[in-house]
Amino acid sequence: xxxxxxxxxxxxxxxxxxxxxxxxxxxxxxxxxxxxxxxxxxxxxxxxxxxxxxxxxxxxxxxxxxxxxxxxxxxxxxxxxxxxxxxxxxxxxxxxxxxxxxxxxxxxxxx
Amino acid sequence: xxxxxxxxxxxxxxxxxxxxxxxxxxxxxxxxxxxxxxxxxxxxxxxxxxxxxxxxxxxxxxxxxxxxxxxxxxxxxxxxxxxxxxxxxxxxxxxxxxxxxxxxxxxxxxxxxxx
Numbered sequence: 693x694x695x696x697x698x699x700x701x702x703x704x705x706x707x708x709x710x711x712x713x714x715x716x717x718x719x720x721x722x723x724x725x726x727x728x729x730x731x732x733x734x735x736x737x738x739x740x741x742x743x744x745x746x747x748x749x750x751x752x753x754x755x756x757x758x759x760x761x762x763x764x765x766x767x768x769x770x771x772x773x774x775x776x777x778x779x780x781x782x783x784x785x786x787x788x789x790x791x792x793x794x795x796x797x798x799x800x801x802x803x
Numbered sequence: 804x805x806x807x808x809x810x811x812x813x814x815x816x817x818x819x820x821x822x823x824x825x826x827x828x829x830x831x832x833x834x835x836x837x838x839x840x841x842x843x844x845x846x847x848x849x850x851x852x853x854x855x856x857x858x859x860x861x862x863x864x865x866x867x868x869x870x871x872x873x874x875x876x877x878x879x880x881x882x883x884x885x886x887x888x889x890x891x892x893x894x895x896x897x898x899x900x901x902x903x904x905x906x907x908x909x910x911x912x913x914x915x916x917x918x
Contacts (some may be wrong), residue, residue: 703809734893734909735846742902777844788858789897789905791832793846 696794720785726772807910824913826894835877836895
């Protein structure tokens with residue numbers, strides 16, 4: 693079966709760094725996406741990894757290890773507006789490019 | 804200009820009714836999706852169309868019927884609505900060509916409440 697695990701909730705302090713982990717087991721692998729979703733809004737694209745290693749994009753970075761079925765999203769210099777759910781999604785192979793989403797990690801940033 | 808738009812944004816209706824929700828994208832994408840996000844915020848794919856052809860049909864009750872009149876539009880009709888259909892329904896679209904072009908872009912969602 694297909695399984696994606698991420699922590700349900702995390703809290704962090706404004707200005708700090710937080711790492712949100714995601715582990716996956718899927719039938720093949722064609723890429724991993726991270727999305728941000730604020731309450732009551734649509735998911736918005738943050739990052740994409742298909743090869744092992746770190747992808748950096750401003751305050752956000754995403755890491756992938758395909759052999760370990762593991763990814764993390766790193767958020768630096770946290771701001772209050774970063775309080776949101778962060779969704780890990782994997783594209784299995786041979787599935788017409790559908791995405792399998794994790795349940796999301798709800799991040800609360802405190803002053 | 805909104806890239807992926809959905810109507811209506813909110814829909815409150817009685818059990819047993821039939822309703823439709825609509826999606827349009829102006830990104831020139833070939834593939835569109837319907838997702839359901841339940842009260843636990845779990846986002847699950849329902850259907851996908853590529854150039855008006857149904858390519859993904861997950862285990863969804865046949866009360867749900869998608870229709871794609873052209874590659875920029877994807878509608879979802881739901882017959883005999885049940886309480887458990889209450890959720891947020893998101894439309895998404897993506898380009899083709901591999902890699903980052905596979906990124907899906909989501910509409911604002913339709914919040915359906917069945918009473």
